Each structure stands twice: as C-alpha cells, then as structure tokens.
Amino acid sequence: MRLLLVEDNPDLADAITRRMRRSGHAVDWQHDGLAAASVLRYQRFDLVVLDIGLPRLDGLRVLSGMRERGDSTPVLMLTARDGIEDRVQALDVGADDYLGKPFDFREFEARCRVLLRRGRGQASDVVQIGGLQFDNAAHRLTVDGEVVDLPNREFRLLEILMGRLGQVVGKDEIGNGLFGFDDEAGPNAIELYVGRLRRRLAKAPVRIVTVRGVGYLLEATEAGDGQG
Template sequence: MRILLVEDNADLADAIVRRMRRDGHAVDWQSDGIAAASVLRYQAFDLIVLDIGLPRLNGLGLLAGLRERGDATPVLMLTARDGIEDRVKALDAGADDYLSKPFDFREFEARCRALLRRHHGRAADAVQIGGLVFDAGAHRVTLDGEAIDLPNREFRLLEILIGRLGQAVGKDEIGNGLFGFDDEAGPNAIELYVGRLRKRLAAAPLRIVTVRGVGYLLEAADAGGNADG
C-alpha cells in the first residue's frame, strides 16, 4: 500500500520508512506540513502517518485542510504530546487513530494494518478464497496449508487485487500502491510483477485477468469471463 509519512524527526522517519518498506509498502516522506499539503493535492495515498508538531504547518492544520477538501484518507497521528487535550484535538480534527511517542513498532504496525483494513472494508487481516489464505497481519499466503513464498512487491500486488476481488484495477492505481516517488519503476514494471505473481499462483484457485486498456482483475478460477494474457 502507498503510505505518506509526515515527520520532522529524521531518525524516526528513517526507521519508519525502512520498517514499512521492508514489509513491501511504498512509503513517501515529507518533513514539514506545507510540503506534505502540496503533495496531498496531487497524489493519493492509502494511509497518512502524521506528526502533530511539524514546522511551517502543524499536523492539526494539515489534517483540517485535508478533511475540508473531503479527503477521507485514513490518518494515524503521531506526537510526543501525551495529554488528553491533544488526543481530543487530533480526533476532533478528523484523525482516525492516535499514537504517542515513543512507541513500540509492533503496535505502530498493528494500528496501520487496522486503519488500512477499515479503509478497504475488511474486518480481519486474513482473507480466504477456497484453499488460499491471504494474511496481511502475518505477511503470509498459504494454499491448502502450505506457504506460498511471495516477495514483498508480489505480496502487496496480491493485496491490492484481493482488496478489489472481481473488479478491474487500473495500472495507475496499482502503480500508486506499489511504488513511491523514490522507487525506480520502468514502464513495464507492473507487467513484470503481474507475470511473476501469476506463476506463483498457478496452483491457486485464483486467476489474474488482463482487462485491455484498463489493468487487471483477480477472480476465482471457476468464475465466468474470458481471460486474456
């Protein structure tokens, strides 16, 4: 998934970025509110991790502008402030969750997963389709109880497609979910990862259908329709 981190502490930001990219997320980092607000006017994200105490424009101001524009992107607020007033202000401004610094990365990751789940309408991390189980929390895919080894990008690609099971997903949307601004992604990168994922799911009760001029669609292998590519 594509995540925007807005945090002015470079050491903390680096730790978060490395941790989330290790799990296969595309992560972009901005260190001040004005720069982040500019990015959010032209780039969509699945989740925003937002510090309150930012230079130029604080997190509450940035969040207020986001919600005034009708942007419902999930927001996890981070702050060193531990008072009830700050928590109330953050939630009233439209934050979906709140985490005080310092925090345990396991809790941070769990809260991010919960917000992404909620945003995509899932009640749990695990999704089962026939004998295949996709577990975002455990970062694990199994088929009839046997693990399928998926590298991070293929895992996140499957997550995007499962989240829209039975619906065509555009290449731009897939690219936005897989690649950040700093990632080197050639024009054929999406086709490459789709091809790899198809091979790894060859025995699974799923197939990835190419929808000409649009993108890709994931469906149950016994579903109707004509596959192409």
C-alpha cells in the same frame, strides 16, 4: 500500500521508512507540514501518518485542510505530547487514530493495518478463498496448507488485487500502491510483477485477468468460489 509519512525527526522517519519498505510498502516522506499539504493536493495515498508537531504548518492544520477538501484518506496521528486535549483535538479534526511517542513498531504496524482494513471495508487481516488463505498480518500466503513464497512487492500487489476481488484495478492505481516517488519503476514494471505473481499463483484457486487498456482483476476460479 502507499503511505505518506510526515515527520520532522529524521531518525524516526528513517526507521519507519525502512521498516515499512522492508514489508513491501511504498513510503514517501515529508519533513514539514507545508510540503506535505502541497503533496496531498495532487497525490493519493492509502494512509497518512502525520506528526502533530511539525515545522511551518502543524499536523492538525494539515489534517483540517484534508478533511475540508473532502479527502477521506485514513490518518494516523503521531504525538509526543502527553496532554489528552491534543489527542481529543486530533480526533475531532478528523484523525482516524493516534499513537503516542515512543511506540513499539509492532503496534504501529498493527494500527496501520486496522486503518487500511477499515478503509477497504474488511473485518479481518485474513482472506480465505477455497484452499487459499491470505494473511496480511502474518505476511503469509498458503494454498492447500502449503506456504507460497512471495517477495514483498508481489505480496503487496496481491494485497491490492485481493482488496478489490472481482473488480478491475487500473494500472495507475496499482502503480500508485506499489511505488513511491523515489522508486525506480520502468514502464513495464507492473506487467513484470503481475507475470511473476501469476506464476506463483499457478496452483491457487484464483487467477489474474488482464483487462486490456484498463488494468487487472483477481477472480476466484470454480474451485475457489466459496470464499470466506
């Protein structure tokens, strides 16, 4: 998942960024609304976490501009304000959810997962393909009941491919989901992570197929055709 965090409190922004990056997500941070609005005009994200009270351009105006352009990226609004009117206005403008400060990071992560699932048309954090079980919430992959150890970035690569099972995912889309502006990613980084993930999935009822010049797709093998 690639997330844009728009938050003017540097301590909170740092805490969110560290937490999400530890889980393998790519996070880009902007501290004011005008800069965020500019970035959102040329860069695509899986989720935007947007504070209402921002310098230069408030979060509601940033969100309004997104929706007016037809940008349907899921948006989680953060607010320190207690007034119900602010929350109602955020939802009316086009927010998908809101979370009041202060908040528990477990709830924050759960709300992010819900919005991502909704965007992908998934009803659950758990995907079952034959003997393979991919549990996004628990950050766990098992094959025939045995846990497969996946480093964070490889787990997120599998998440991207799993979300588009049976469909080709372009290299640009994969790179956009794995790496933020500040990440050092060489030209062969995606191939490197795909190769590592392939080795870890050697006993799984799925395989990663290279579509030359385009990208990759994850497909169930015959043993895993009965997906849940």
